[in-house]
Amino acid sequence: xxxxxxxxxxxxxxxxxxxxxxxxxxxxxxxxxxxxxxxxxxxxxxxxxxxxxxxxxxxxxxxxxxxxxxxxxxxxxxxxxxxxxxxxxxxxxxxxxxxxxxxxxxxxxxxxxxxxxxxxxxxxxxxxxxxxxxxxxxxxxxxxxxxxxxxxxxxxxxxxxxxxxxxxxxxxxxxxxxxxxxxxxxxxxxxxxxxxxxxxxxxxxxxxxxxxxxxxxxxxxxxxxxxxxxxxxxxxxxxxxxxxxxxxxxxxxxxxxxxxxxxxxxxxxxxxxxxxxxxxxxxxxxxxxxxxxxxxxxxxxxxxxxxxxxxxxxxxxxxxxxxxxxxxxxxxxxxxxxxxxxxxxxxxxxxxxxxxxxxxxxxxxxxxxxxxxxxxxxxxxxxxxxxxxxxxxxxxxxxxxxxxxxxxxxxxxxxxxxxxxxxxxxxxxxxxxxxxxxxx
Numbered sequence: 001x002x003x004x005x006x007x008x009x010x011x012x013x014x015x016x017x018x019x020x021x022x023x024x025x026x027x028x029x030x031x032x033x034x035x036x037x038x039x040x041x042x043x044x045x046x047x048x049x050x051x052x053x054x055x056x057x058x059x060x061x062x063x064x065x066x067x068x069x070x071x072x073x074x075x076x077x078x079x080x081x082x083x084x085x086x087x088x089x090x091x092x093x094x095x096x097x098x099x100x101x102x103x104x105x106x107x108x109x110x111x112x113x114x115x116x117x118x119x120x121x122x123x124x125x126x127x128x129x130x131x132x133x134x135x136x137x138x139x140x141x142x143x144x145x146x147x148x149x150x151x152x153x154x155x156x157x158x159x160x161x162x163x164x165x166x167x168x169x170x171x172x173x174x175x176x177x178x179x180x181x182x183x184x185x186x187x188x189x190x191x192x193x194x195x196x197x198x199x200x201x202x203x204x205x206x207x208x209x210x211x212x213x214x215x216x217x218x219x220x221x222x223x224x225x226x227x228x229x230x231x232x233x234x235x236x237x238x239x240x241x242x243x244x245x246x247x248x249x250x251x252x253x254x255x256x257x258x259x260x261x262x263x264x265x266x267x268x269x270x271x272x273x274x275x276x277x278x279x280x281x282x283x284x285x286x287x288x289x290x291x292x293x294x295x296x297x298x299x300x301x302x303x304x305x306x307x308x309x310x311x312x313x314x315x316x317x318x319x320x321x322x323x324x325x326x327x328x329x330x331x332x333x334x335x336x337x338x339x340x341x342x343x344x345x346x347x348x349x350x351x352x353x354x355x356x357x358x359x360x361x362x363x364x365x366x367x368x369x370x371x372x373x374x375x376x377x378x379x380x381x382x383x384x385x386x387x388x389x390x391x392x393x394x395x396x397x398x399x400x401x402x403x404x405x406x407x408x409x410x411x412x413x414x415x416x417x418x419x420x421x422x423x424x425x426x427x428x429x430x431x432x433x434x435x436x437x438x439x440x
Contacts, residue, residue, distance in 0.1 A: 047069050047071045047153075048071075049071055049072065049073050050070075050071075050072055050073045050106070051070075052068050052069075052070050052092075052093060052096050052102070052114070053068065053069055053070075053071075054066060054067065054068050054069075055067045055068070055069050055146070055149065055394075056373075057373050057374075057376075057393045057394055058145050058146050058148075058149040058393065058394050059145030059146075059148060059149055059390060059393050059394060060141055060142070060145045060393075061141070061142040061145055062130075062137045062138060062141055062142060063117075063118075063119070063125060063137075063138045063139050063141075063142055064118050064119075064142075065115050065116060065117060065118065065139060065142040065143065065146075066091075066092060066115075066116040066118060067092075067113070067114075067115060067116070067142075067146045067149070068092035068093060068096065068113075068114040068115075068116060069111065069112070069113055069114070069150065070096065070101075070102045070105060070111065070112040070113075070114070071105075071111050071154070072102075072105045072106045072109060072110075072111075073106065074109055075109045075110070075111060075154065076108075076109035076110065078155055078156060078157040079109055079110050079111050079154060079156050079157065079160075080110040080111070080156070080157055080160035080161070080162065080322075080324055081110065081111045081112075081113055081147060081150055081151065081156050081157075081160070081161050081162070082101055082105070082110055082111070082112050082113070082162045082163075082164065082322070082324070083113045083115065083143065083146075083147065083161070083162065083163040083164070083176070084096075084099060084101050084112055084113070084114050084164055084165070084169075085114075085115055085124065085143075085163065085164065085165030085166075085168075085169030085170075085172045085173060085176075086114070086115075086116065086117070086122075086165070086166065086168070086169050087165075087166045087167035087168050087169055088121060088122055088123040088124075088167060088168040089121075089122045089123075090122060090168075090169075091116045091117070091122065092114030092115060092116030093114070093116070095114050095166075095169070096112075096114050098310075099166075099310070099315055100312060100315050100316075101164075101315055104315055104316065104319055104325075108319065108324055108325060108326075110160075110324055111150060111154060111156065113146055113147065113150055115139070115142070115143050115146060117139070121205055123168045123205055124139050124168045124169065124171065124172040124175075125138045125139045125205070126168070126171040126172055126174070126175050126193075126198045127198045127199055127200040127204065127205055127206075127207060128200070128203075129199075129201065131175060131179075132175065132178070132179070132195070132196055132199055132229060133179065133228075133229050133230075134179045134180060134229055134230040135179075136179075139172065140172075140175060140176055140179045140180070143172075143176065144180060144183065147161060147183065149394050152369065152371065152389075152394070152396040153369075153371050153394075153396070153431060155369065155433060158183075159185060160185055160324075161183055161184050161185060162184060162185055162186050162187065162188075162322045162324070163176045163177065163184055163187045163188075164187060164188040164189070164190070164315075164318055165188075165189060165190065165192070166190045166191065166310050167190070167191050167192070167250070167251070167307065169190075169192075170189035170190050170191050170192025170193075170243075171189075171192045171193050171197075171198060171251075173187045173188065173189045173192060174187070174189055174192055174193065174194060174195040174259070174262075175195055177195070177226075177237075177238045177240065178195035178196070178225070178226040178227075178229040178230075179229045179230065180230070181230060181233060181235065181236070181237050181238055182230075182233065182235055182236075184238045185238055185239070185322070186238050186239040186240065186241070186294075186321065186322050186323075187238055187239075187240050187241070188240075188241040188242075188243070188318040188321060188322070189240070189241070189242055189243065189259065190243045190244075190309060190310050190314070191243065191244055191245065191248055191250070191251055191307050191308075191309055191310075192242070192244075192251065192255070192259065193210050193211070193251055193255040193258070193259070194222050194225070194226075194255065194258045194259045194261075194262040195222075195225055195226040195229070195262060196222075196225035196226070197210040197215050197255065197258065198210050198211075210251075210255070211250065211251050211252065212252055213251075213252030213253060213254030213255055214254075215258070216254070216258060217258070217261070218261070219261040219262065219264060219265035219271060220265055222258065222261050222262035222265060223262055223265030223266045225262070226262060226263075226266050227266065237266050237267055239267070239294065239295070239296050239297065239298075239321070240259075240263040240266075240267075240296075240297050240298075241297075241298045241299075241300070241318065241321045242256060242259045242260060242263070242297070242298070242299040242300070243299075243300045243302070243309060243310075243314070244256035244259075244299075244300075244301060244302070244309070245301075245302045245304075245305030245306050245307065245309040246301060246302065246303050246304060246305065247304055247305060247306045248305075248306055248307045248309075249306060249307060250307040251307065256299065256301060259299075260286075260288070260297065260299050263296075263297045264288045264289070264296070264297050267288075267289055267296040267297055268289075269288050269289025269290075269296050269297065270288065270289065271288070272288075273286035273287060273288055274287050274288060274289065274290060274291050274295070275287045275291045275295075279300075279317075282302060282303040282304060282305070283300055283301070283302055283303070284300070284301045284303070285298065285299070285300045285301075286298070286299050286301075287299075293320050293321060293323075294321060294323055298321055300317075337359070337360055337361035337432070337435065337437075338357060338358065338359060338360055338361070338365075338430075338432040338435070338437035338438070339357075339358045339360050339437055339438045339439070339440070340355060340356065340357050340358070340370070340430040340432075340437045340438075340439055341355070341356045341358075341439070341440060342354065342355045342356075342426040342427060342430075342439075343426060344424055344425065344426045346420070346424035349419055349420060349421075350381075350417065350418065350419050350420065351378075351417070351418050351419075351420055351424045352415060352416070352417050352418075353415055353416050353417075353418065353426055353427075354413065354415045355370070355397075355413070355414050355415055355416075355430075356411050356412070356413050357370055357406070357411060357412050357413075357414070357430075357432065357437075358406075358409075358410070358411040359406040359407065359408055359409065359410055359411070360408075360409070360438070361408060362408050363408060364405055364406065364407050364408060365405065365406040365432070365433075366404065366405050367399060367404050367405075367433075368398075368399045368404065368406065368432055368433060369396050369397070369398050369399075369432070369433055370386070370396070370397040370398075370414075370430055370431070370432055371394065371395070371396050371397075371430065371431040371432075372394075372395055372397075372427035372429065372430045372431070373393065373394050373395070373427060373429070374392055374393065374395055374418070374427060375420075375423040375424075375425050375427070376421075376423060377420050377421030377422060377423050378392060378418045378419070378420045378421075378423065378424075379391050379392045379418055379419050379420075380392070380395065380416050380417070380418045381417050381418060381419060382416065382417045383397070383414070383415060383416035383417065384414060384415055384416070385397075385400060385403060385412065385413060385414030385415060386398055386399055386400055386403075386414045387400070388416055397414060397416075399412075
């Protein structure tokens with residue numbers, strides 16, 4: 001019985017080792033105001049600028065993930081979005097504090113999204129059949145909902161969505177690029193494993209064969225696993241950057257070569273590097289299918305380095321691979337240039353809501369998206385004056401062809417029908433093209 005207990009505990013103990021200490025990131029400690037997340041209840045519609053903020057009711061979320069967002073003071077028009085995925089035992093705020101993506105966002109004007117696990121292990125699900133297929137459920141679906149919320153709210157560029165992660169987050173980066181090749185332009189995985197390597201069918205989060213580096217396949221077999229997550233998809237596939245230490249004792253170094261096999265096959269390029277160089281002492285960088293900073297696949301091997309390889313400066317190299325380190329920020333629309341009033345006429349299980357949006361700024365609004373969150377239990381069944389999506393949770397109303405322009409001081413009236421399960425209140429806060437509106 002004792003031996004059986006020890007055998008059962010070993011995978012759990014190994015899983016808890018999948019982490020990167022905050023010190024490894026090398027980023028200076030933040031002051032108290034920046035160290036924690038601004039609670040969702042403290043937000044007035046839009047996410048607070050230059051502060052980590054939790055977003056709730058962002059959409060379908062089968063595994064109860066939490067969503068944290070960092071929006072810089074200034075963002076580029078149609079900003080890029082970087083999804084930064086934490087390690088086992090970590091969290092979204094830990095990833096924020098342990099990496100420098102937020103300070104780079106301040107410089108280059110993109111948005112950073114930090115998913116956060118709530119299950120006991122604090123590891124992302126990269127093992128279950130649900131996680132390893134598009135729309136199958138579990139963590140990837142919740143992360144996709146977070147991306148959709150962010151792109152709607154901030155009119156982000158859907159052609160510039162990226163993922164990066166450390167350890168468990170690196171494994172999830174591989175999974176996201178396999179499940180949603182039409183969503184992500186590129187990924188960067190620090191100490192990860194190939195898509196599908198950690199697969200289990202017994203409900204376990206841990207795969208000892210994969211972690212030990214004994215799972216090997218041909219490039220085509222690995223590629224077929226990734227392609228099988230979205231059967232029938234024939235569009236472009238994401239680029240991939242892979243980082244691994246030769247002395248990794250948690251996710252063994254052979255996983256580095258297996259990832260290279262997988263993503264070169266997915267991208268349809270040769271297994272033979274087009275270039276090999278040493279960007280830093282002890283590093284060997286190989287590029288496949290191209291010679292520049294944005295090759296289809298780039299791999300960096302760190303000689304003598306263990307599992308916790310992430311260090312300050314690596315995020316800048318990730319941005320170079322993503323192509324996000326060349327465009328500066330533009331002023332973000334400021335709150336206060338709009339006002340919204342909303343009223344509800346309700347009955348036993350239904351309601352109609354009337355919403356008036358007023359442009360209180362000095363310039364015309366040319367094309368608008370009005371964001372708001374429906375109270376729990378409400379579902380939009382129809383509407384007028386705008387297109388509404390999704391039907392529950394965080395909803396965006398997009399202008400109709402005839403009312404897309406709102407002159408200074410002018411208003412537009414829209415409305416919707418909805419069912420409810422007891423709470424028939426009107427939304428309490430609104431955003432216009434990502435900027436908070438005054439209410440009432």
